[in-house]
Amino acid sequence: MKVLLIYFSGTGNTERITELYKNEFAKLGYQTDEVKLPADNRAVNCINPDEYDFIGFGYPIHAFNAPKTVLNACKALQNRRKALGRETPRKKVFVYKTSGEPVRMSDVSSLKMRGILKRRGYALTNEYQYVMPYNIIFRHTDAQVDKMWQTAQALTPVHVNEIANGTPSLPKKMFMGGFLAWILRAEHWGAHIVGKTYKANKTCVHCGKCVKLCPVNNIRVNKHGKIKFGGKCIMCMRCAMFCPKNSIELGILKSWKVNGEYSFAPPTDAPQASKHDKYCLKAYNRYYARAEKTITEFYGETPPPQDPAE
Ligand SMILES: Cc1cc2nc3c(=O)[nH]c(=O)nc-3n(C[C@H](O)[C@H](O)[C@H](O)COP(=O)(O)O)c2cc1C
Structure with a gap:
């Protein structure tokens, strides 16, 4: 059983989530191949999509869209299937995306990809968003980063299980979403x-x-x-x-500008003050409440096991 993860990560957040996906798929017995964009751009032209049970695209949301390098990889994958003359049933594709804020607008980021993929035998069946620290606009505090990271670690097993079990999960369509995404591209x-x-x-x-x-x-x-x-x-x-x-x-x-790597380690110092405490607060609260519900439903009352290395 094989999975292909094609991803771009500017400052490492999406790469971290990619690692989580790889580990979770490994636990379910899947071998994972990775294509890191844009360095491995050319590798996409050699992919045989039919070798894989699932293909995943990972990206950071940029202006409520997927970065261009990811869209280019989608097109290359589409051409690949055309070149191979495949008329096999639709290949299942999933998306995992990271963003600094959990607003509903982020749901439009995959619309262009969906269009590209649908045209040639792929179907986007699952899409998941992970709130990770901002690499632009402002710096999240260590406590905020820790909470984001703990949440992402607990959510990925749930999501990978859904993908592997064939349980679809896509965000709701948004009025004028395609148009908004087009402008922001x-x-x-x-x-x-x-x-x-x-x-x-x-x-x-x-x-x-x-x-x-x-x-x-x-x-x-x-x-x-x-x-x-x-x-x-x-x-x-x-x-x-x-x-x-x-x-x-x-x-x-x-x-x-955000300068300086995030540590992702649990904070040990006194809590840092932030001018942005109230920023999108409702959206963050909604994200964490929803995540907690998903996690509790999956694990029951037992808290999710934490990786001792993290
Ligand atoms: C140019 C640019 C645009 C961004 N636009 C958004 C956005 O529209 N919404 C959002 O929530 N985060 C946005 N972000 C924040 C990133 O999506 C977020 O920090 C992401 O986790 C970075 O992942 P990476 O480290 O894999 O690059 C943007 C970041 C950059 C650099």
């Missing part, structure tokens, strides 16, 4: 423009970390030794988050 080309305005300021020590980390090779060192940003940025925020000197300036997005 302007972010795909807007990122190229905004990304060109990024700069490394005087605190930069030229360690080259941003150059190495950029998933689209958009950052280079010019002949004067200065860091330069090209026009291919996909706004994943990896450079800004992992810069050890917090030197990257994000042009018009400067007040939205």
Whole structure:
């Protein structure tokens, strides 16, 4: 039994969830192959979809949409099936997405993918959203991150079991959702423009970390030794988050920068104050209440086992 996970992760959140999926599928006896975008873009062109029982797409929500690299992989997979001339029954596809906030609008992020996949023999049957710390806009506190991570760890076994058992789970359709998602997909080309305005300021020590980390090779060192940003940025925020000197300036997005890796460990210090305590509070409360209900229904009254390594 085999599963294919095709995913993009800018700053590691979606990668963490991918690991959880891999572990849960392994517990059910599935072997997992991974395609990490955009590095393994070409690998998609060699995939035989019929080798897999399930195909999963993982992505961070960007402006209420899936990042372009993920849509491109969907198209490549569609072409792959066409090239192989498959007329076999619809292949089941699932989506796992991460986002900084749990608002209902996020449900439109997969609409474009659904259209692409449906055209050639795939059917999106399950879609799950995990709230993970923001890599843009503002920094979540350690306590908030811990709660998000504990929740995601408890939810993934439930979701993987649903997928494996063939129990469909899709978000409800939203009025004008497709139209809203279409407008917000302007972010795909807007990122190229905004990304060109990024700069490394005087605190930069030229360690080259941003150059190495950029998933689209958009950052280079010019002949004067200065860091330069090209026009291919996909706004994943990896450079800004992992810069050890917090030197990257994000042009018009400067007040939205989040610098410094999240630890995901249970907080040991005194609770951190946050100016954003009330931000989307109702939506977060709704997300946690729903998650708790799902978890209790699945595990009964016994709390979910925690991975001692986490
Ligand atoms: C350009 C950009 C746009 C984003 N848009 C949204 C959004 O519309 N809704 C949301 O909840 N989170 C949004 N986020 C936050 C990310 O989805 C979230 O932090 C995600 O977990 C990051 O995952 P990653 O570490 O795998 O890249 C956005 C992040 C970026 C960089």
